Amino acid sequence: MRSRHFVRAAVLAVVAVFTTACGAAEWPVGPSPVSDAAWPKPAGVGGPDTSAGVDTDTSCNPLASIRPTAGTAVPDGSTMAKIKARGKLIAGVDQTTYLFGFRNPKTGNIEGFDIDVVNHIAAALFGTAEGHVQFRAIPSSQREKVLEDHQVDVVVRTYSITCARRENVQFSAVYYVAGQKILVPKTSDAQSLSDLAGKRVCAAKKSTSLTKIATDPAKPVAVSVPNWSDCLVMLQQNQVDAVSTDDTILAGMAAQDPRVKVVGEQLTKENYGVGVPKDQEDLVQFVNAVIEQIRGDGSWAASYAKWVGQRLGPASPPEPQYR
Known part of the structure; x- marks a missing residue:
């Protein structure tokens, strides 16, 4: 009997607790104030960084490149011969800039005006660009580094030619003026x-x-x-x-x-060149020969019309300067 009374008391206690809890639910706590969540920032956001430098060195003509070779022959022992032996041209490019270097979401291919320039260089080396280009997507801040470390053969990435940059890398002649x-x-x-x-x-x-x-x-x-x-x-x-x-x-x-x-009006003039490692002057000459070709055979004009002509109006390929 004693145990029955004990069990009954325990059950009544549980019911009492449950009833109390239910009673408490009838008096809800006021909700916390709700505000809009801030949009997350992209990774790597920072402040001013003037390490690119202002190109004020008047003793330098940054646009004067090495005179091109006569044609696009590949001599034995040259930088171009080593690239051919490897079987691929390694190019540092952008994959996030629509029209110049971007990944086509439908095909997965990297396309754009700069990519056309890379493909012309590869075609001059191998006869065709197909299967002979290794694109390496890089941020703009890494353009000099990948060339200095010889991680790529060329950088074609809306790359403005400046005297400060010429201290560390070579440039082709100008292929586009922005x-x-x-x-x-x-x-x-x-x-x-x-x-x-x-x-x-x-x-x-x-x-x-x-x-x-x-x-x-x-x-x-x-x-x-x-x-x-x-x-x-x-x-x-x-x-x-x-x-x-x-x-x-x-x-x-x-x-x-x-x-x-x-x-607005143009704040600056940006002369794009193909970046090449400092110690590979023969490759600069070869690239300049390719740029001469695409200026003259209509390839530059066709690429411009395809990617930017309708948005920026008519343009002609820039005249080269050589030292």
Whole structure:
């Protein structure tokens, strides 16, 4: 009997606890205040970085390259012969800049104006580019390093020729001339960096564009990222007020997002060259011979019309300068 009373008491205690809990549920605690979560920033976002340097050395003519070879023959023992023996041209490129170097989501292939230049170099070496190019996607901040370390044969990545960069690497003759402009939302009235004083303006790390932003008298706030596509993402998420870089890159961003626009006059002139390791002058001469060919046979014009002509208007290949 005693045990029955004990069990009954225990059951009643449990019921009492359960009833108390149920009673408590009738008086809910007020919910915590809810706010919008901040958009995550792309990896590697930083501040001003002027390591690209401002090209003010008047003793240097950065655009004067080594005179090309007569044709694209491959001498024994040359840098080109070693590349042919390997079976692939290794090229440092971009895969995030629409129109110049980007990965086509439908095919998975890397395409664009710069990629066409790589393929012309490979075709001159092997007879065809197909199966003979190894693309290595690199951020703009690594362009000099991969050449200095001989991780690639060439860098073709919207690569502006400057005296500071010539201290560490070789460049071909200019194959494209761009100009730095500004990308803003269509709702913005900004037309220049002077309209963006105190505003956050995005550019890639170690780019000449970032140097221009960081040193502008209007004092916009320079925001650096590893890749140009990160700038577009941050602009879309209202984390920056503008993007400033070459009009070629901005044209690709505007083609991807109809809510933004390219504005203003050119802030700088950017002369693109093919980067080559410092100790491989014969490869520079070979690349210059290829560029001469595509200037003259219509290949440059066809590539320009395919990728950027409709967005940036008519253009002709730049005239080479040689020393």
